[in-house]
Amino acid sequence: MKDNLKENKYDCIRLRNQLCFPLYACSKEVIRKYRKPLEKLGLTYTQYVVMMALWEFGTMTESELGEKVYLDSGTLAPLLKRLEKQGVVNRVRPDDNERKLCISLTEKGQALQEEAIKIPEAMQGCMNLTPEEMMQLKTLLDKALNGTSKNS
Amino acid sequence: MKDNLKENKYDCIRLRNQLCFPLYACSKEVIRKYRKPLEKLGLTYTQYVVMMALWEFGTMTESELGEKVYLDSGTLAPLLKRLEKQGVVNRVRPDDNERKLCISLTEKGQALQEEAIKIPEAMQGCMNLTPEEMMQLKTLLDKALNGTSKNS
DNA sequence: AACTTTTATATTGTGCACAATAATATTGTA
């Protein structure tokens, strides 16, 4: 057996044999590339994701928003305050339940969607993958994500 | 044409049509699952990645380490100080070049590798994907990651 | 040697991420 095929017990913790490491690194690198284009909208990547949820689904409570974007109150509470400060969302406690916090778009926030549709085009081809490979990747990630939350 | 197939200009910024969003969310969710098992080693996920690089490649400067794990000085400098405080790495300026910072494993850090090899097994099947799908995913992510850094 | 330029790491500032906990309003129950 060739030397370079010899197995040892540490193979499992080699970076090149890990799945999570390229997942982690790739996510970071891609998100880093969003920074420049998103600067024009005054948004971070996470803020952009939150805005996408609001553009698509409209007014929601903080916790409903959290489910859509996989973030908890500890992250969303300060992030939403920053978005409010920027004037793109409103944070309102509904009269019928003072615990909840309804997040809605301001006119400025709604209008920002027109700028945002330029982002995907600007990010086109940022990943060194063919369109088919990108579709495969998305299918696999969607499946992996569906098996998250409560399970395992 | 059916209503639900109708296209509009905002389709490109729907969360369900994005590739980056499941990449980002999936990465976060998987890393979150590492937390409990890694607590026994006293490591965060990022620290675990840095330790894996050191276990595999041995003593390196900070910048060499940064290239391996896709992190810059702003993240690594404080992280390495924390690892030194825990007694698993040494930070030493070599005599021949006082600018560089050589990161090496202590005995304790080396010994930690024996505990670390239990982590991949503990994370087995955490992703709702078949072994073949995990291999496909890894192949795609590795390719995407290779096209990063300088390009696009 | 005095200087510029380059290299390598550290620091600063802003924001995300999340577990743990606190605070408060609502709902359920004795």
Place this chain on the structure above:
DNA sequence: TACAATATTATTGTGCACAATATAAAAGTT
């Protein structure tokens, strides 16, 4: 009605991430 349980968001504390900048050593230049 009191009071326990639950639901919802906010706060706290630690650590990561990264752009921009600072610091300082080394190497190159005149």
